[in-house]
Amino acid sequence: MKNLIKIAIRNLFRYKRRTILTSTLIAFGVILVIVFGGLAISFKSQMIGIITNTSIGDLQIHKKGYVESIDNLPLNINLTTEELTSIEKKLKQMPEIAAYSPRIKFGAMISNYAQTSNIRLSAVYPEMESKTVPDLVKRIKGEVSDPTHFLKPGEIIVPENLMKGLSLNVGDEVVIVATNQDGSVNGLTLRIAAMMENVLGPSGKDGYIHIDDAAELLRMEKPAVVEIAVHLKSFEQLNKVYSQFRKDFSPASLFEVHTWEQLSPFASVARIVDILIIVVKFILISIVLVSILNIMTMSVYERIGEIGTLAAIGTPPGRILSLFIIEGFSMGLLSTIAGIILSLSALLLMNMIEIDFTFGQMDLTLNPGIPISEIILTTIIVMIISILASFQPAYKASKMEPVDALAHN
């Protein structure tokens, strides 16, 4: 084997220009996959981080049927106190859960006494909400002295576009009018504590009030929670925890659980990003396949006489096959190593120069990085394709009749 590798490597460097050109092409493909993958994964994970850490949470638990009607924000599909207690008990027992936040979500009217507009309100316990969506406070424009108590009873956080549209300022009073689940209309005066920047652009109309105010406004004896947002200690455990809930919430259960992907439209963007990464991998596969197949075919045709000599002096067909496969494999390996080194250098450089971009109204800095598993996967892809691409020419070489091959000398 050692001897075969030696011969294969020397043969590669025998045609330096051709080898360098082909290796450059393969290395370019590897760079494309790793750098694009690094950027795309970084973009995706940042966006997922924003979405899960500022509004949705990693998972949400609802009463069965709530998500189907989520656009109407139904108040009647809520959790009873007993149901909420049992879910909270379960959540506290699960070691993967970092925090959870019960919410009441409802539509209301907001008035500055002169103008009125509609608003979607999330009524929360600030301490629990700030632990469940820890980046929420970063979206609040105003003075928040204590992030864990960003909202007090009697206060409201109003989305930016409504602040502008209704000419409101922090400290102003507004009236919130809402209809409860029995159809009774009630109003409540609240003081604007801060302005909420919307992550997905200026069209958002999501505001926050304290859950006790919501109970008063909606005339609830006790807060009738419609949603429990859940924050995991590790995002990697999402599927495991989701599966656990799915198992616990059997079809007959009163509850349903959804991951952020099932609740956010960004999941489609994330899927497109994943598809693009796969497309780029297919481009790499094509580059490697065509390059190695081409160079190995040329190599076999140029060395027919040499193959005859090797066969004549006792080289079995299997060894000739191995020789050419090792040659193609070595080219793939060397090119991949070069590609990985250049890619990681490029990613390092990108991290140093800091690439800024804006998503919605949020200014973000990309920190491109590639998981080691992606590098290993890329390497494995190139290696497998190198072997497959080398196989046909190598097989042809191994099947040559020595007497015919020798005639080419």
Added chain:
Amino acid sequence: MSLINIDNVTKLYQTGEISVTALKELTVNIEQSSFVSFIGPSGSGKSTLLNLIGSLDKPTYGKVIINNVDIATLDRTQSAAFRGSNIGFVFQNFNMIPVLTVYENVEYPLLMLKHIVVNERHERIFALLDKVGMLDQKDKYPNQISGGQKQRAAVARALVTNPKIVLADEPTANLDHKTAYKVISIMHEMQKEFGTTFIFSTHDTKIVDEAEIIYTLEDGAIINSEVKTKN
């Protein structure tokens, strides 16, 4: 039984619808430690005969038995192993592996024989390179040495496995007179020292003069054989 038994061998080549007879009902036996030369014009069947003896090709009819093995019964892998153990080749164009040094070229056939340990391998290679006067060139690549040196290295490569037979197809065709003579002398010495059977196909009178048995071929058949008395 002779080392090489060629019994009523016919070799046909099919080119499209045309069938060419390269060897016609040829019978010849060659003993161990002979120095045999096949001579004849181009197309007389010399190379075809050497290819059959070298188990590079198989007869259309008849039997080629080398060292008690019917070469027609061997598959491709067995043929390769058989060649590796029993036959050495010296080619007209030297056929050195260009990416291997002289030493590595000579070593290569030994690597195919898995039972040769490293120390023995080195000893054999050094001894042979010394005998053919190529020890000082052992680290050079084929493109760094002359044609005569390549052929001397090729002789060492052909002999390194201690084969029973060395086949040499026009081994001096690309060498000048002085170098050709030197290569022939080396082969002759090897024959005497190791008892190897050397079989040539040649037009070269220098080889013909050195040969102990000379077969003349014409149109795929032996038309004359001459056995010289050893001095």
